[in-house]
Amino acid sequence: MISVALIEDLKDIRDPLFEFLSFQPEFLCEIKAESVEDFLEKAKGFLPPDVILLDIGLPGISGLGAIQLLKDRWAEVNIIMLTVFDDTEKIFQALRSGAVGYLVKNTPLIKIRDAVIDSYGGGAPLSPEIARKVVRFFESPQNKIDSPLTEKEKQIVAGMVDGQSFKMIAANLGNTIETIKSHTKNIYRKLYVNSKAEVITKSLRGEI
Amino acid sequence: MISVALIEDLKDIRDPLFEFLSFQPEFLCEIKAESVEDFLEKAKGFLPPDVILLDIGLPGISGLGAIQLLKDRWAEVNIIMLTVFDDTEKIFQALRSGAVGYLVKNTPLIKIRDAVIDSYGGGAPLSPEIARKVVRFFESPQNKIDSPLTEKEKQIVAGMVDGQSFKMIAANLGNTIETIKSHTKNIYRKLYVNSKAEVITKSLRGEI
DNA sequence: TATTATACCCCCCGAATGTGGGATTGTGAA
DNA sequence: TTCACAATCCCACATTCGGGGGGTATAATA
Numbered sequence: 381m382i383s384v385a386l387i388e389d390l391k392d393i394r395d396p397l398f399e400f401l402s403f404q405p406e407f408l409c410e411i412k413a414e415s416v417e418d419f420l421e422k423a424k425g426f427l428p429p430d431v432i433l434l435d436i437g438l439p440g441i442s443g444l445g446a447i448q449l450l451k452d453r454w455a456e457v458n459i460i461m462l463t464v465f466d467d468t469e470k471i472f473q474a475l476r477s478g479a480v481g482y483l484v485k486n487t488p489l490i491k492i493r494d495a496v497i498d499s500y501g502g503g504a505p506l507s508p509e510i511a512r513k514v515v516r517f518f519e520s521p522q523n524k525i526d527s528p529l530t531e532k533e534k535q536i537v538a539g540m541v542d543g544q545s546f547k548m549i550a551a552n553l554g555n556t557i558e559t560i561k562s563h564t565k566n567i568y569r570k571l572y573v574n575s576k577a578e579v580i581t582k583s584l585r586g587e588i
Numbered sequence: 589m590i591s592v593a594l595i596e597d598l599k600d601i602r603d604p605l606f607e608f609l610s611f612q613p614e615f616l617c618e619i620k621a622e623s624v625e626d627f628l629e630k631a632k633g634f635l636p637p638d639v640i641l642l643d644i645g646l647p648g649i650s651g652l653g654a655i656q657l658l659k660d661r662w663a664e665v666n667i668i669m670l671t672v673f674d675d676t677e678k679i680f681q682a683l684r685s686g687a688v689g690y691l692v693k694n695t696p697l698i699k700i701r702d703a704v705i706d707s708y709g710g711g712a713p714l715s716p717e718i719a720r721k722v723v724r725f726f727e728s729p730q731n732k733i734d735s736p737l738t739e740k741e742k743q744i745v746a747g748m749v750d751g752q753s754f755k756m757i758a759a760n761l762g763n764t765i766e767t768i769k770s771h772t773k774n775i776y777r778k779l780y781v782n783s784k785a786e787v788i789t790k791s792l793r794g795e796i
Numbered sequence: 797t798a799t800t801a802t803a804c805c806c807c808c809c810g811a812a813t814g815t816g817g818g819a820t821t822g823t824g825a826a
Numbered sequence: 827t828t829c830a831c832a833a834t835c836c837c838a839c840a841t842t843c844g845g846g847g848g849g850t851a852t853a854a855t856a
Contacts, residue, residue, distance in 0.1 A: 442739050465760075469746035475726035503716025504723040511712035514722060518683035530803065543786035545842065557842090558806045565845070566803090574844070577788055578751035584792040738832060753812065765812095767834050773815075774832085782814070783842095 382500045385411040385429040387419045389438050400489045416441040428454040431496045436463035447477035458499040481505040528570045541580050590708045593619040593637040595627045597646050608697045624649040636662040639704045644671040655685035666707040689713040736778045749788050
């Protein structure tokens with residue numbers, strides 16, 4: 381029997397999911413909580429759970445913050461994030477903190493069941509799009525030998541990463557601000573982005 | 589129809605697996621090769637395959653070396669490694685080179701079929717023990733340094749790094765844009781910066 | 797030679813961001 | 827009980843950014 385706990389604030393998700401999990405013959409579902417605080421309270425007197433399904437967008441202590449907390453308490457527990465967020469930062473923060481799984485919230489119930497079993501068996505259940513992001517992380521930037529950017533464009537990117545405004549970049553490179561903005565448009569087109577923020581992120585992740 | 593190719597030197601594995609895959613109604617299996625060289629020869633005249641199942645222990649060009657080669661030729665191809673090796677080095681080398689999946693060789697046929705579909709759909713099929721190793725890679729050895737930012741502020745920073753506008757961050761976190769702007773002012777004050785760009789740079793350099 | 801591609805330069809406008817004020821609520825520490 | 831401070835919202839205003847144009851010059855290529 382796999383002992384499973386669920387922490388999820390939305391009643392409409394929590395209750396049906398918990399009921400479904402309770403129905404599984406291989407699961408022992410003892411704890412259902414609407415927040416981390418609630419969970420820690422209810423967990424008193426129970427044996428450590430094998431698997432915890434944990435929402436990220438919780439009131440009070442967030443799911444991401446809770447990972448560390450829960451791992452400190454039970455080092456062996458398998459934490460699976462269950463969330464609507466699919467942005468890279470949250471995924472990596474969760475994994476860094478010690479989560480072993482990451483499921484997006486539209487995951488069918490049966491897949492959630494499989495994920496619990498998978499994690500208990502030493503796997504790492506990730507939703508397909510999440511898995512792809514994780515795997516992409518390893519892809520060596522060196523593979524993309526030739527940056528599509530020209531020298532000028534690279535200088536501008538460097539300025540952006542440095543936190544400079546277009547005006548400052550223009551001053552440094554001896555151009556008008558309009559010229560810099562024009563180059564920026566070309567940069568955005570080449571990198572398939574449409575904001576300074578994305579250029580900086582791509583650049584610092586070695587994707588240029 | 590997903591066009592699938594198989595490169596595997598052992599006849600005893602290659603032939604039954606190819607037959608199985610050919611039998612799947614959603615697959616179009618045109619190329620079966622016993623080496624990378626053999627594959628490149630046979631691939632002439634065919635459209636680029638969607639998914640390539642690739643052994644690592646091949647005679648001649650190794651599977652690991654072939655990844656780069658194949659990705660250079662068809663940037664969009666999904667390469668799934670199929671191998672007896674489960675050592676960390678080979679896994680990461682494969683992912684670095686651009687493979688999207690990694691299956692150990694005792695994987696049941698039906699799971700291989702699922703993996704092909706998964707990869708074609710934008711996923712990253714990994715055998716459970718492989719997935720766990722990949723996820724473990726992220727686990728930070730040291731406990732997080734204390735950031736001056738609150739949980740909420742960190743969420744906003746995460747949004748910024750993801751390239752979101754204040755409006756989008758507000759929508760994701762369920763706030764008004766004014767709230768986000770207010771928090772942003774506090775973030776800037778705490779980090780001694782005065783632009784989104786600088787926050788992203790600091791964050792990605794691990795200075796938060 | 798005409799065409800194409802590319803790097804580089806500039807202007808305008810609406811949207812987003814940055815900055816200066818506010819305000820209220822709740823929580824937790826002094 | 828103050829006090830600080832996180833979190834939520836609001837307004838006003840100046841600046842910056844993103845996307846739409848328009849150009850020139852040069853090199854390669856058809």
